[in-house]
Amino acid sequence: MTKIYLIRHAQADGNLYRRCQAWYDGLITPTGYRQIEALEQRFRDVPIDAAYSSDLFRTMTTAGAICRSHRLPLHTDPQLREIRSGRWEDRPWGDLLRTERDSLLAFWRCDPAWQVEGSETFGEIQHRFDTAVRRIAAAHPGQTVAVFAHGCIIRSAIAYWLGTATIREIPHGDNTCVALLECDGRQVHVKWYNNIDHLSGDLANAPHPAAKTDEETASGIERTSLYFRPEARGEALAAMLGDRQVGSLKVDARWDAAANAGYISFLNISPELRRRRLGVQLLGQAVSLCRASGRDRIRLECGEDHPEVQSFCRKYGFYQLEGAVWEKDIRCNHPSYTETFK
Numbered sequence: 644m645t646k647i648y649l650i651r652h653a654q655a656d657g658n659l660y661r662r663c664q665a666w667y668d669g670l671i672t673p674t675g676y677r678q679i680e681a682l683e684q685r686f687r688d689v690p691i692d693a694a695y696s697s698d699l700f701r702t703m704t705t706a707g708a709i710c711r712s713h714r715l716p717l718h719t720d721p722q723l724r725e726i727r728s729g730r731w732e733d734r735p736w737g738d739l740l741r742t743e744r745d746s747l748l749a750f751w752r753c754d755p756a757w758q759v760e761g762s763e764t765f766g767e768i769q770h771r772f773d774t775a776v777r778r779i780a781a782a783h784p785g786q787t788v789a790v791f792a793h794g795c796i797i798r799s800a801i802a803y804w805l806g807t808a809t810i811r812e813i814p815h816g817d818n819t820c821v822a823l824l825e826c827d828g829r830q831v832h833v834k835w836y837n838n839i840d841h842l843s844g845d846l847a848n849a850p851h852p853a854a855k856t857d858e859e860t861a862s863g864i865e866r867t868s869l870y871f872r873p874e875a876r877g878e879a880l881a882a883m884l885g886d887r888q889v890g891s892l893k894v895d896a897r898w899d900a901a902a903n904a905g906y907i908s909f910l911n912i913s914p915e916l917r918r919r920r921l922g923v924q925l926l927g928q929a930v931s932l933c934r935a936s937g938r939d940r941i942r943l944e945c946g947e948d949h950p951e952v953q954s955f956c957r958k959y960g961f962y963q964l965e966g967a968v969w970e971k972d973i974r975c976n977h978p979s980y981t982e983t984f985k
Contacts, residue, residue: 645781645783645825645827646786650819651792651818652704653672653676653679653705655669659672659923659959660931662734665793666724666732673959678842681819683712689787691709691788692715692786694713694718694788695718695789697722697725698720698723703791725793726799727761730760765810771796772800794815798816822836822838823838869921871892889912890910892909892929893909894929896933896936896938899942904942905932910926910943912925923959940971944969956971
């Protein structure tokens with residue numbers, strides 16, 4: 644019997660920015676690094692013989708919680724990646740709701756028929772992940788293994804192993820949630836799942852049961868997810884919440900080529916909507932534009948007379964470079980997410 648702790652990655656850019664990031668290689672957020680520390684404490688005294696993760700930055704980084712304390716090498720396997728979402732990669736959920744409403748709602752209800760150009764289906768990822776987990780278990784008979792993967796594919800696999808009629812019946816798991824599997828060579832037994840006993844306070848998201856209807860799903864996305872369109876005048880982008888403009892963003896991804904840094908010249912969200920995780924989605928759009936232009940840093944200017952903006956910068960991973968200039972590193976230091984596997 645092989646015991647497997649199946650662990651979702653810590654909070655990553657896509658979770659925070661409300662964007663579709665499956666094979667897109669996003670970074671871990673500051674909150675995510677704190678979740679990893681909590682996960683490390685949870686497993687510090689738990690015997691682990693081997694560690695595996697998908698080959699994306701967010702899972703490999705989360706796996707450090709066990710590899711560091713147990714002094715284990717990390718085995719990466721691209722078949723542990725999230726569901727491939729094709730042409731949806733790195734698009735805001737709010738934009739997908741606006742332009743591909745029916746397809747997005749089919750995705751959120753885990754419709755077996757869902758597919759877009761370049762994507763996988765839910766059935767395909769269940770087979771892919773089940774095959775990978777069984778192969779890992781066979782390589783470690785009688786041992787305990789930690790496997791780090793992604794929310795959607797873990798949820799889909801658990802539904803498959805439990806024999807659940809629809810994936811949607813399985814609740815969403817929080818970042819760094821843990822499942823315990825036992826593999827006997829014939830079956831994968833799910834002992835428990837979605838456990839976050841190691842998280843407390845702001846490290847655990849509020850409970851978010853799955854919406855029961857498409858209308859509830861659409862309403863939830865519309866209330867929480869922005870999309871962007873060019874403003875009528877100038878080079879700025881309008882941040883839209885439903886039919887209402889709630890902010891503006893101006894980015895020059897070509898700025899400061901010598902430092903390979905893009906530049907945010909303007910970022911603003913309506914005051915009454917601040918502290919609702921909307922402003923950070925403008926940052927997510929800026930990061931996306933700069934990464935697409937090949938930049939590995941993003942900068943903005945903020946003086947001491949704007950303590951609220953400085954607090955925003957610190958919260959979301961900027962550091963003060965010099966004077967009023969703040970910088971955020973947006974690189975992933977490993978093979979590109981554009982690589983595919985056979």
